[in-house]
Amino acid sequence: MREAAFIKQNKNKWIKFESVLQNNAKLSPDQLSNLYLNVTEDLSYSQTFYPNSETTSYLNELASISHQKIYKSKKESRNRFYRFYFQEFPLAFKKHHPQLLLAFSIFLVFSIIGAYSASVDDSFVRLILGDGYVNMTLANIENGDPMAVYKKANQADMFMGITVNNIRVSLTAFAYGLFFGLGSIFIAMQNGIMLGSFQYFFYDQGLLWESARTIWIHGTIEISVIIIATCAGIVVGKGMLFPGTYSRLQSFINGVKSGLKIVISTVPFFIVAGFLEGFVTRYTQMPDALAICIILASLFLIIYYYVLHPIQLNKKQHATNI
Numbered sequence: 001m002r003e004a005a006f007i008k009q010n011k012n013k014w015i016k017f018e019s020v021l022q023n024n025a026k027l028s029p030d031q032l033s034n035l036y037l038n039v040t041e042d043l044s045y046s047q048t049f050y051p052n053s054e055t056t057s058y059l060n061e062l063a064s065i066s067h068q069k070i071y072k073s074k075k076e077s078r079n080r081f082y083r084f085y086f087q088e089f090p091l092a093f094k095k096h097h098p099q100l101l102l103a104f105s106i107f108l109v110f111s112i113i114g115a116y117s118a119s120v121d122d123s124f125v126r127l128i129l130g131d132g133y134v135n136m137t138l139a140n141i142e143n144g145d146p147m148a149v150y151k152k153a154n155q156a157d158m159f160m161g162i163t164v165n166n167i168r169v170s171l172t173a174f175a176y177g178l179f180f181g182l183g184s185i186f187i188a189m190q191n192g193i194m195l196g197s198f199q200y201f202f203y204d205q206g207l208l209w210e211s212a213r214t215i216w217i218h219g220t221i222e223i224s225v226i227i228i229a230t231c232a233g234i235v236v237g238k239g240m241l242f243p244g245t246y247s248r249l250q251s252f253i254n255g256v257k258s259g260l261k262i263v264i265s266t267v268p269f270f271i272v273a274g275f276l277e278g279f280v281t282r283y284t285q286m287p288d289a290l291a292i293c294i295i296l297a298s299l300f301l302i303i304y305y306y307v308l309h310p311i312q313l314n315k316k317q318h319a320t321n322i
Contacts (some may be wrong), residue, residue, distance in 0.1 A: 001245065003050050010042055014062065021065055033088065034317055036066045044254075048247045075207055086309075089265050091317065094310035097256065103230040106185055107192040107223075114196025118204075128197045137201075146207050146212045147284040150277070159278030166222060166270040170229035174236065174263045177255075181237020188230040195223065214284050218277035220298040225266045225273065228306060232262035269302070279318045 001009075017035045043059040050056055117124045126134050140148040153161075169187070176183025202211035239255020246254065280294070 001023075001049070003053060003055060004117050006046070006050075007055060013038060014042070014059070016051055017066065018062060021062075033083075034091070036063070037092075039063050044250060045245060049245075064314060072244055085265065085268070087313070089261055090310040091313045092258070092303065093262065093265075093306065094314045096185075096262065097230060097307070097310070099234045099238060100228065100231045100306065103188055103234055105182075105225050107188045107230065110189045110192030111196035111199075114136045114195075114198075115195035115200040115203075116299070117193070118197040118200035125197050125201045128194055129201070138205075141207065145284070146202070146205070146210060150214070150284070151282045153278075154284070155278050159274050162272030162277050163271055166225070166273060169226060169268060170232075170263055170266050170270065173226065173229035174232040174259050175234025177259055178240075179237075179238030180240055181234045182251060184230045184233025184237065187233070188227065191223075191226050213288060213295075214281060216295045217281045217291055217298075220275040220295050221269050221276070224299075224302040225269045228266055232259040235259045235262065272315060 015037075017039055020035065025180040039059060039248055040063050043056070043063050046053065046056040046059050114128070118128075136149065137146065140146050145151075169191075173184050173187040199208065199211065202208055236252075236255045239251045239253075239258070240248070243251035276294070276298075
């Protein structure tokens with residue numbers, strides 16, 4: 001893009017921001033932060049394509065002044081955690097919904113492949129889940145308690161171990177995005193096949209409902225967040241492969257930053273999933289209605305936070321900027 005066209009396209013936004021700063025206008029933290037993010041993105045673009053121009057100098061000065069205005073308040077610092085999780089991240093995550101849909105689709109397809117493979121090959125489940133797990137579960141089924149595996153470990157130890165392992169899987173899915181996103185897709189494939197074969201195994205034993213109403217108490221959040229972590233890796237890969245108007249290096253850096261924020265957003269959800277698996281799933285005799293309520297509440301929480309809330313915030317921002 002020619003510099004003149006770049007200026008014409010963004011001039012009104014810069015003038016509005018400059019006016020806000022000079023007149024010390026009272027804006028909500030969200031509005032001020034959004035303007036600041038827009039200006040810094042423009043600055044990054046200008047530094048890449050017009051490094052020695054007056055436009056770059058102007059935007060650099062504007063970003064510097066706005067940074068001081070935004071971060072000088074101690075109250076803002078105390079609210080940083082809330083702002084990131086409930087405002088900044090959801091607002092920015094809306095643009096990654098196509099990658100989230102791709103990650104979900106890949107996971108779903110390989111889950112179906114895993115279930116189908118288990119249905120046509122009796123040895124497939126043992127290949128994926130391991131002889132030890134299959135034999136233990138068959139013994140539990142014979143003893144009349146197919147979900148006994150969730151009752152054996154100490155609750156606190158189980159909670160900590162599962163949470164740490166889930167976070168490790170999330171970070172791995174993100175890090176594998178450095179292989180042009182293909183590594184993250186592999187993680188989704190691996191977990192999808194495992195889930196599909198796992199559920200078919202219980203279906204084959206006549207225990208599909210028994211397994212689903214127990215496992216999905218914690219699995220709804222756990223599986224959903226693995227998909228979201230895969231999305232983070234795909235975002236990194238997209239930054240490497242499709243730089244758009246940015247330099248490839250700058251696009252890669254932006255992708256890593258965005259992917260890391262996505263991974264950070266998953267940590268509280270993995271803690272909740274670990275708590276449910278460690279302290280709640282073990283109560284396999286709970287009423288079906290209670291189990292269904294927990295599963296539906298978990299599903300709504302994920303859909304609201306990663307899909308509906310970002311859409312709402314972007315619509316609100318758009319309405320404010322008109």
